[in-house]
Amino acid sequence: MAAPLPNTQQAMRRRNLSLVLHAVAAHGPLSRAAVAARIGLTRAAVSTLVDELARDGLLVELGPSRPGTVGRPGSALQLNERGPAGLGAEIGVDHLAVCAMDLGRRVRVRAQVESANRDGAPGPVLGRLAELVRRVAAEAEGEGLRPVGLAVAVPGLVARESCVVVRAPNLGWEGVDVGPALREALPGLPLTVDNEANLGALAELWLGGHDPAPRDFVHVSAEIGIGAAVVIDGRLLRGTHGFAGELGHVPVRPEGPECVCGGRGCLEQYAGEEAVLRAGGIPAEQAADGHRAPGSRIALLARRAADGDQKVRRALRGAGAALGIALAGTVNLLDPQKVVLGGALTPLAPWLLPALERELAQRLTDPARPGQDVVTVSRLGSDGPVLGAAGSVVQGVLDDPAALREDGA
Amino acid sequence: MAAPLPNTQQAMRRRNLSLVLHAVAAHGPLSRAAVAARIGLTRAAVSTLVDELARDGLLVELGPSRPGTVGRPGSALQLNERGPAGLGAEIGVDHLAVCAMDLGRRVRVRAQVESANRDGAPGPVLGRLAELVRRVAAEAEGEGLRPVGLAVAVPGLVARESCVVVRAPNLGWEGVDVGPALREALPGLPLTVDNEANLGALAELWLGGHDPAPRDFVHVSAEIGIGAAVVIDGRLLRGTHGFAGELGHVPVRPEGPECVCGGRGCLEQYAGEEAVLRAGGIPAEQAADGHRAPGSRIALLARRAADGDQKVRRALRGAGAALGIALAGTVNLLDPQKVVLGGALTPLAPWLLPALERELAQRLTDPARPGQDVVTVSRLGSDGPVLGAAGSVVQGVLDDPAALREDGA
Numbered sequence: 001m002a003a004p005l006p007n008t009q010q011a012m013r014r015r016n017l018s019l020v021l022h023a024v025a026a027h028g029p030l031s032r033a034a035v036a037a038r039i040g041l042t043r044a045a046v047s048t049l050v051d052e053l054a055r056d057g058l059l060v061e062l063g064p065s066r067p068g069t070v071g072r073p074g075s076a077l078q079l080n081e082r083g084p085a086g087l088g089a090e091i092g093v094d095h096l097a098v099c100a101m102d103l104g105r106r107v108r109v110r111a112q113v114e115s116a117n118r119d120g121a122p123g124p125v126l127g128r129l130a131e132l133v134r135r136v137a138a139e140a141e142g143e144g145l146r147p148v149g150l151a152v153a154v155p156g157l158v159a160r161e162s163c164v165v166v167r168a169p170n171l172g173w174e175g176v177d178v179g180p181a182l183r184e185a186l187p188g189l190p191l192t193v194d195n196e197a198n199l200g201a202l203a204e205l206w207l208g209g210h211d212p213a214p215r216d217f218v219h220v221s222a223e224i225g226i227g228a229a230v231v232i233d234g235r236l237l238r239g240t241h242g243f244a245g246e247l248g249h250v251p252v253r254p255e256g257p258e259c260v261c262g263g264r265g266c267l268e269q270y271a272g273e274e275a276v277l278r279a280g281g282i283p284a285e286q287a288a289d290g291h292r293a294p295g296s297r298i299a300l301l302a303r304r305a306a307d308g309d310q311k312v313r314r315a316l317r318g319a320g321a322a323l324g325i326a327l328a329g330t331v332n333l334l335d336p337q338k339v340v341l342g343g344a345l346t347p348l349a350p351w352l353l354p355a356l357e358r359e360l361a362q363r364l365t366d367p368a369r370p371g372q373d374v375v376t377v378s379r380l381g382s383d384g385p386v387l388g389a390a391g392s393v394v395q396g397v398l399d400d401p402a403a404l405r406e407d408g409a
Numbered sequence: 410m411a412a413p414l415p416n417t418q419q420a421m422r423r424r425n426l427s428l429v430l431h432a433v434a435a436h437g438p439l440s441r442a443a444v445a446a447r448i449g450l451t452r453a454a455v456s457t458l459v460d461e462l463a464r465d466g467l468l469v470e471l472g473p474s475r476p477g478t479v480g481r482p483g484s485a486l487q488l489n490e491r492g493p494a495g496l497g498a499e500i501g502v503d504h505l506a507v508c509a510m511d512l513g514r515r516v517r518v519r520a521q522v523e524s525a526n527r528d529g530a531p532g533p534v535l536g537r538l539a540e541l542v543r544r545v546a547a548e549a550e551g552e553g554l555r556p557v558g559l560a561v562a563v564p565g566l567v568a569r570e571s572c573v574v575v576r577a578p579n580l581g582w583e584g585v586d587v588g589p590a591l592r593e594a595l596p597g598l599p600l601t602v603d604n605e606a607n608l609g610a611l612a613e614l615w616l617g618g619h620d621p622a623p624r625d626f627v628h629v630s631a632e633i634g635i636g637a638a639v640v641i642d643g644r645l646l647r648g649t650h651g652f653a654g655e656l657g658h659v660p661v662r663p664e665g666p667e668c669v670c671g672g673r674g675c676l677e678q679y680a681g682e683e684a685v686l687r688a689g690g691i692p693a694e695q696a697a698d699g700h701r702a703p704g705s706r707i708a709l710l711a712r713r714a715a716d717g718d719q720k721v722r723r724a725l726r727g728a729g730a731a732l733g734i735a736l737a738g739t740v741n742l743l744d745p746q747k748v749v750l751g752g753a754l755t756p757l758a759p760w761l762l763p764a765l766e767r768e769l770a771q772r773l774t775d776p777a778r779p780g781q782d783v784v785t786v787s788r789l790g791s792d793g794p795v796l797g798a799a800g801s802v803v804q805g806v807l808d809d810p811a812a813l814r815e816d817g818a
Contacts, residue, residue: 008450012421041417216649230742232646239744240625241775249774250738254662263737263772328672329659329738333639335648363672365658366650 013049014402016041020049021058021079021398025103029062029076050077057083057146058103058401079103082144084404086393087189089133090153090196090386091125093118093170098132100140100147101390103397105206109139119172126178130185137186148404149393150189152178153196153385155225160242163193169260170225192392197221197245198236199388200342200380201229206391209379214337218330220247220323221343221384226268230334248272250326270322273297273344279315280304302347313351320352324359331374332365342378343385349377422458423811425450429458430467430488430807434512438471438485459486466492466555467512467810488512491553493813495802496598498542499562499605499795500534502527502579507541509549509556510799512806514615518548528581535587539594546595557813558802559598561587562605562794564634569651572602578669579634601801606630606654607645608801609751609793610638615800618788623746627739629656629732630752630793635677639743657681659735679731682706682753688724689713711756722760729761733768740783741774751787752794758786 019039024030027038036046053059061075081102090097094116100109111132117125129152137147156168163179165171178193201219204210219229226248230237237244248268249261256265269275280301304312327339341349353375360374380387397404428448433439436447445455462468470484490511499506503525509518520541526534538561546556565577572588574580587602610628613619628638635657639646646653657677658670665674678684689710713721736748750758762784769783789796806813 228742232641237641237743240746241744243775244742244744246741246744246774249741249772251734251772252660252663254734254768261772261774263774266772325660325663326738329735330742332655332658333637333653333739333742334646335650335653335655337649359663363658363660363670363675365655365670365672366652 014400016045017049017053017401018399020046021053021401024059024077025079025398029078031076035077053401056401056404058397058404081106083146084148084397085140085145086390086397087133087137087140087147087150088153088199088386088388088390088393089129089150090389091117091129091155091171093155096125096129096132097386098129098136099386099390100136100145101387101394102145103394105391105394107387107390108143108145109136111136117171122171122173122176122178123181125171126181127185130182133182133186137189147189148397149192150182150186151192151194151199151389151392152182153199153389154178154193155196155227157243158193158195160238160240163191165193194389194392195227195229195245196385197227197343198229198238199386199392200378200384201231201236201340201388202392202395203380203384203388204340204342204378205231205234206395207380207387208340210376214340216334216336217338217340218247218327218334218336219340219342219378220327220345221341222271222273222345226271226323227343228330230336232334247326247330250329252322252325267322267326271319271326276301276315276319279318280309280312281315282312298344298347302351305348305351316348316351317355319348320355321359323352324356325363327356327375328360328363331360332363335366336374339375340378341375342380343382346378346381353377423809425454426458426462426810427808429455430462430810433468433486434488434807438487440485444486462810465810465813467806467813490515492555493557493806494549494554495799495806496542496546496549496556496559497562497608497795497797497799497802498538498559499798500526500538500564500580502564505534505538505541506795507538507545508795508799509545509554510796510803511554512803514800514803516796516799517552517554518545520545526580531580531582531585531587532590534580535590536594539591542591542595546598556598558601558805559591559595560601560603560608560798560801561591562603562608562798563587564605564636566652567602567604569647569649572600574602603798603801604636604638604654605794606636606752607638607647608795608797609787609789610640610749610797611645611801611804612789612793612797613749613751613787614640614643615804616789616796617749619785623749625743625745626747626749627656627736627743627745628749628751628787629736629754630750631680631682631754635680635732636752637739639745641743656735656739659738661731661734676731676735680728680735685710685724685728688727689718689721690724691721707753707756711760714757714760725757725760726764728757729764730768732761733765734772736765736784737769737772740769741772744775745783748784749787750784751789752791755787755790762786 023035023038032046033043036043057080059077060080062078063075083103086101088099096115097112099107102108140147154165155170157166159166165173165176167174182191200221204219205213215234217231221227228245228247249266251265252267252270253265257269258264259266259269429444432444432447441455442452445452466489468486469489471487472484492512495510497508505524506521508516511517549556563574564579566575568575574582574585576583591600609630613628614622624643626640630636637654637656658675660674661676661679662674666678667673668675668678
């Protein structure tokens with residue numbers, strides 16, 4: 001995102017370029033006149049802006065629009081499918097994923113590899129990721145796209161406005177700067193790093209298939225831990241230090257079991273993967289046997305629950321109730337439109353939801369809101385973070401297309 | 410606040426008028442050149458804007474600024490002390506308060522009356538309030554001020570973008586529309602109604618004496634219940650239905666005592682006034698005897714604690730610990746810069762803080778943040794809501810001064 005601009009003519013033009021692009025992205029194909037009507041500028045002003053965006057390869061003209069529209073036939077505008085593209089990457093515990101997304105937020109290239117990232121040194125992991133990104137970028141260029149930025153999703157805390165992973169317990173990383181290795185491998189490509197729950201939430205906003213997309217919601221996801229992202233008015237709440245969203249460490253039972261964070265009775269102690277495996281009577285060795293990757297441990301739980309394993313079902317009910325208690329506090333505090341269960345929680349939703357919704361129904365203060373209306377399950381599943389990463393690069397282009405030029409002019 | 414404006418020349422001028430006014434409000438007296446330097450516009454552009462603001466009575470010129478500054482001496486600009494003014498009002502459980510505030514956010518007129526608002530019909534309460542507002546408005550006009558809006562603080566839930574008090578348990582109000590009575594008494598004066606915790610939080614932002622003021626914080630206050638306001642990037646988080654901030658109904662012990670909200674073990678059951686009186690061994694009758702007003706019950710608790718009453722001190726420690734548990738979850742979720750204890754909690758802070766900070770220190774996940782740094786005690790005490798109400802009207806003028814003209818042009 002560009003820094004806030006002063007209210008000069010040039011700044012106004014930059015904002016208006018973005019307004020035109022957003023209008024076409026949301027409602028295109030659109031004629032110049034339709035764009036003008038939507039954003040409240042004159043047709044002449046819009047035409048100048050459109051010419052500029054077309055020259056920069058962001059918009060294309062589809063030829064004369066269909067007859068029957070009033071006035072002289074205008075050619076319909078659409079985002080360029082062969083223009084700038086966003087690259088998104090995800091460092092999972094057991095895999096690396098990369099995708100390239102065009103301005104219309106369609107995934108055009110995608111690659112994923114198994115990769116034992118847990119407890120290995122960060123260097124080789126970042127080397128493999130850089131290689132994968134280079135490959136996807138080259139394929140995207142082969143399709144006529146022009147990668148303009150890379151965003152990387154990591155399962156951990158990232159210091160605000162930096163590429164430093166402060167702590168990613170599931171990777172065994174602490175204070176790892178992801179920047180140098182990726183910048184060296186991909187010189188000149190702007191890079192951002194963000195928490196996977198944050199990027200998963202943004203994916204929900206742009207690609208979640210909601211109509212209309214909620215502007216204020218809490219996105220809850222899990223990969224071993226429990227993470228959440230708070231979206232307010234369509235923007236991520238990052239927090240003063242970039243650490244917002246630690247739903248897993250909301251106290252559920254203040255005198256409960258000790259937590260790795262130093263507290264007691266945190267949500268993670270009841271609804272985290274390890275706690276659920278334990279309560280479900282699945283010994284650590286058995287869970288590890290062929291189910292080392294968290295995704296497959298979640299799949300194991302889902303399969304057993306589907307098969308009618310009462311102990312696993314009871315464990316998931318307990319996790320759902322704990323989620324409901326923590327989320328009741330969250331909803332009472334923030335009054336969001338929706339709570340979205342995403343990521344690894346998606347396949348477990350059928351067994352988590354009843355207890356979760358029962359707690360919400362009992363504990364929400366909002367007189368207008370029955371608990372059942374609040375929670376929804378993401379359709380993106382575990383793809384959220386990598387899609388949100390690429391989508392955030394695209395969003396940067398839509399928000400300030402002029403920044404793509406070297407001089408910003 | 411005005412609706413978002415399209416990016417036209419006229420909209421840009423309106424935004425620039427606001428930028429000039431905010432610059433003078435934050436840093437004045439300032440010369441035209443200093444304003445231009447601060448907001449990144451040319452001196453000529455600033456001069457035109459200043460002339461317009463002066464013509465509308467928002468800015469005044471103080472005469473030539475002191476010598477020694479570079480360039481030709483410019484006359485220093487300052488907010489007009491005899492210009493538009495904001496009226497703020499508060500409906501407390503046992504009092505009504507009204508004040509008039511000038512553009513520089515100085516309180517110029519203030520009135521407060523005892524008023525048994527609890528469990529009475531809303532009509533007479535609103536009648537008394539209208540009378541008090543009329544008196545303060547007349548006095549403000551006597552000082553050359555021009556009241557341009559009224560904001561009313563109420564101890565309850567207010568439906569978003571309305572004047573309807575959905576529920577104010579401490580007043581015994583449900584579904585009371587505050588609008589008609591006040592509009593009839595004060596025709597033509599724009600009116601807003603808001604929760605007292607929200608307005609108290611805004612007062613903290615503008616008048617709390619922080620340097621610099623935190624942009625992201627949680628403001629916790631109490632008048633019988635426990636309310637909180639979440640401020641993000643200098644703006645109140647209102648929530649989808651306007652009900653954000655119900656910290657009092659964050660679960661602390663999920664199997665704890667039943668709460669009026671229908672839940673169990675909410676914070677209010679441990680740190681609400683009634684719970685603390687009970688735990689402190691103060692029978693309801695004794696608390697009621699000469700201490701019907703919540704303010705005086707709080708004073709009773711503070712006095713006993715100061716006198717060394719061990720049972721009261723223990724009760725306040727318990728309340729502090731419960732606050733710490735609920736706030737640990739809040740801070741882990743939102744990562745705010747500060748938690749401000751305000752309102753009726755201020756006089757009790759010395760006995761609440763140690764246990765509260767102990768819980769935070771143990772439960773916060775942010776590795777960079779020791780618990781002791783998070784909490785601060787408001788200097789505004791119980792004046793916050795009425796100051797925040799008047800201040801919000803002033804903020805509206807600073808944000809869009811052109812809206813004061815009837816045609817907005």
